[in-house]
Amino acid sequence: MAACPDQEERLDLHAAGALEDAEAVALMAHLESCEGCRRAFDASVELLALVALPPITAQEKSELEELPRRTLSEWRRSARKQGLGLRTLGGLVAAAAAVTLVLLVPGTWRFPGEARTAQPTAGAQPVEELDAETMAAIEAWAGLEPLDAMEDSDRWDEDFDFELGETL
Template identity: 50%
Template sequence: MAACPDQEARLDSHAAGALDASETAPLLRHLESCAGCREAFAASVEILSLMTLPAPTTAEKLAQEAVPERALDTWKRERTSQALRRRTVGSLVAAAAAVAVMVLVPGLPRPLAPSTPPEPKDAPVVEELAVEARTLADFEAWAGLEPLESGGELEDEEALDDVAGWDEEDPLGEML
């Protein structure tokens, strides 16, 4: 006798232990009433029992137990290499940004190439005197004063007398 065509797939699944509980109850009721399906189910169980794997050896058991540990080690190595790559890329991006800022922003000091040629040693002293003279002239022009003469004597002796007469407690006197 042959099995019912609509039940063949369920019979094989049930023999393999892969059938849902909700489908098992109706199949068992059908097996009670159908002799062809019972024979097909018995044949499937017999064939599947011949295909069972032997028990794993000790080496296979150890290998299976080591799988989680090896997987964890592999995962850690990958994470470490990813972090190293991220740090390396981040460092390279930071260095590129620093170079870009130095190249693109004018007025920043350039550590590798001096912007002006070195001056002789006496030049700073001469330059400082020229700056002082210009500053003094600019101040005199701003204040509306006549230029001071260097080494000259004071012409207003009365001004010195006024200063000598200032009171110690009120050095500005009545000027204010």
């Protein structure tokens, strides 16, 4: 005798433990009166017992209990490593910005001992380089000797050759 066609699906679900309580009670009442459904139910239980997983061992149980702690510690380790990488990247970006600023913006860097030149104000016109001819004309107008004549260092030494303790 075969199982009732309208009960076959419910028999498999009940064998797997997936039926709700009200349906399970109604199916158990049907199983008491139907021999074919009882045999189909027993076959389903036997088949599911073959594919069921064995009970977990003590080692597996301890590993399952340890899993949340290990997962959390691994997550913290990776977050720490990622944070370190981001801090390193931030430091490199800051260093690159400083180097770029030094190289691209004139007047921000000077060597030790180098005199700092006055920076033009916001509204000031840029000063153009004067050529030698214009500079000579300005010196002649001001009654100055050309600067080339001042480069003679021997003359300077003669003009200011005096002993220590003498006054001018």
